[in-house]
Structures are given as structure tokens and as C-alpha cells.
Amino acid sequence: MMGGSLKLYYDLMSQPSRALYVFLSKNGIPFQRCPVALRKFEQKSPEYIANVNRFGKVPCVVNNDFRLAESVAIVRYICREYAVPAHWYPKNNSLQQARIDEYLSYQHLNIRADVSLYFFCTWLNPLMGKEVDREQADRLRQRLDKGLNFFEQVLLENGAKPFLTGDQLTYADLSAACEIEQAKIAGYNPCTERPHLSTWMAAVREQTNPFYDEAHKYVYRLAPEHIPTPTVPCDDDD
């Protein structure tokens, strides 16, 4: 099933879209770029729902006639169907695979929810004309603080583990880093006073560049000035 028939529907403003975009690019898997503009609600159009993703979300892949949503399901599928270096999701190491699965299941209602809720409340809602509920924003900020502290202290064991599941980069790390980057748009620097998280994020970026920076170009541009980000040209083609 190798070849150029794989289409990726994505928006670089979506965390799992970015993770998948980096994953496919870094692994040299040919794919057709099919940008979907969330800001125009293109993912909710009847055509998109009928022909691409019934969930009305990004990312999604279409491979010949097979449509698949949900980044975590897509990555497992890609690892079965294409040649992907084993460290991403080691098919022959049941315990390591279980540990990666554990994080990828855990993150939905934790890091992903922690970051997304704060982002929606403080950045996206005001953009849509909705007033920020300060009390809610404070509560969500505390939740995000707590989630990231747990991430650094327990999951990364305060730096004792270079990556989430051990010594090697896996899809769990890439997924997590792309989620956490999103907080920067909302003016929250996840790295402040978190040296081990910072080291880990830098390592994920370094091991997946230049694709990581390419996928994060809008995040970097939208992050306010007090949060340092790399300079990456935006060609506005996505």
C-alpha cells in the first residue's frame, strides 16, 4: 500500500493535525496535502462530512477508498501499512507499545483537554466575540499548571526519562509536544520554570525538524512577543 495515494486533511492550527503532518513528513511517507480551514468551518461543510470525515473534524486520511479519522488510529494504521522506524511505535515490543498506548489514551482527557480548554476560553472564544469568563480562565489556568507539572514531574520523572516512555522518541512525545505548543498562542509559556519539560520539548523539536518548525509556523507567529519562538517563514499556503 505504499505510494502517493494517501491524502491528509489537516489544519496546522489543530494539534493532532500538526503531529500527524510532522510524523508523515519526517518518515518520508508521500502524502497529498489537503488543507481544511477551521477558521472558515470547512470541516463542518456537508461535502467534507459526506466525503471525508463524518465526525466533522481534522485530521483525517483518505487512502484510496479508505477514510480514517483520529490521529492516534491513523498513526497505528500507518505503522502497519508503511515502513516506519520502530522507535515511533515498536510493533515487536509489546510492553513498550502498551506504554505508548497508555499515554495516547490518557492524554485525551488530560494534557489535550488541559491545553484545549484554556486555549478555547482565553484565545478562541474572544476571537469569536465571546467575553472571557475570568473566573473560568483562572480555574483552567490552574488546571493547565497542574497538568504540566504532573507531566514534568511524574511522566518525565523530572528529567530522568529523556522521553515519555524511555530513551527514544515515540509518537506519544510528538503528540504531546504538539498539544503543549498550542498553549503558547494563548500567551501561556509551558516552559517557564519547567526545565525538564523544556529540555524534552527541545529534543522532540530537534529530532523532527525541519518539519516540526514547518508545522508550527502559525503557532510561532501567533504566540505573543513575551514567548520566545523560532522565526519560520509563513507562505500562507495551508
Add this chain to the structure above:
Amino acid sequence: MMGGSLKLYYDLMSQPSRALYVFLSKNGIPFQRCPVALRKFEQKSPEYIANVNRFGKVPCVVNNDFRLAESVAIVRYICREYAVPAHWYPKNNSLQQARIDEYLSYQHLNIRADVSLYFFCTWLNPLMGKEVDREQADRLRQRLDKGLNFFEQVLLENGAKPFLTGDQLTYADLSAACEIEQAKIAGYNPCTERPHLSTWMAAVREQTNPFYDEAHKYVYRLAPEHIPTPTVPCDDDD
């Protein structure tokens, strides 16, 4: 890795705990029952967090020295390590596996969140002495209505598909049914005016009994009278 060394930490009040309990029981996988009383916050005790699950949640399995949390990760692990009928999660059918993975990833922020948020707001919070916010409860009820309608109309294709991913019962169905049962405790009957959802839930129950009813004994007992549930003896040992 067969044998009786597998320990399951669970509470039958937890949806994914029930799904895993039914899955292990139905497949004849020997396991030690290790109940964790959520009502006593046992999952947050320092001993539990240090020795069982660092996330402070149920379910969790411990197999010799290997500890694994998150029901979806656990099921995949069990399917690799034990003899489990292929229909649950067919290892040799990449597309079917992808479809099951898709649902199991999707559900976290959809059906699981839809049911749990309503349950917390209208049943658990008042039990903990917190007043019900009627406006929030109405909003969450609408969200749950919408989620279950989508489940029936799109995922089950209005009865055209007997199970979520086709003709056969998979872990996606069991996981979904155990989530949806939880709404009954909060006085919400998911089956009302949803004939196809009702047929599907009955099929999941029938194919997994007597373990399904055993796992749902507290749900059945706690559901208010206007919601019909089977009578199952509760021996209060969990």
C-alpha cells in the same frame, strides 16, 4: 504470559472498569479481583498512586511487575498477550483494527465526555453536596442528546450496522455500551426514542452476559424506577 498473575484494579461504578471486567471475564482470562472504592477516594491514596497507578485512576492492571493504566491500552495489551477471539480486535485485519481504534480514540472527548459530564453535573456533584447548576445541566443534557443521536444515526447507521464497526461485536461496542449505561444512574434513559441504539445495546448485553449484568449490578440498582433495568443480586463485595 498466561496464568493467574493478572490483577485488575477496578470499581464497577467506573465505565471503563466495567468494560474491562466484562472483557476479561467473557474471554475466560483469569484475573485477581482488586476492587478500588472510588466513593472512598481509594484511587487517590498515596499507596495506590505509588504501587498501582500513578494517574490515580481506575481501571489498571498489574501483571507480575508490569503496571498498565487506561482501558484501551490494556485491551490491546491483553489481545497481544492472551488468546482472545479475533472479533474483539482483529490483529490480522488492518482496516477493521483501524476502524475500532478510530472509535476508541474518538469516544474520549465525545460519548465518554457527553455521558460523564452529565452524570457529574446531575448525580455526582449533588451527592458531594454541590448544588446543581440548572443551566449547565440543560446544556449538558442537550449535548448528551446530540451525542447519542449521532451515535444512533451515523455510527450505527440507523440500524443498518448491527455493531459499531460492522457485523461483529468488538471492544468498541463493549466500551461504548458501558459508557452509555452510566447515564441511567443520572435518570437519563438512552434508549427512549432510540430504537436502533436499544437493539444494539441489547445485543452487546446478550453477547456478553452473564458478565455484562454482573458488571452493571450497581448501575441497575442505582437507576431510578422509571428506567427499566434487569434485576441482578448485589452481594456488595466489590
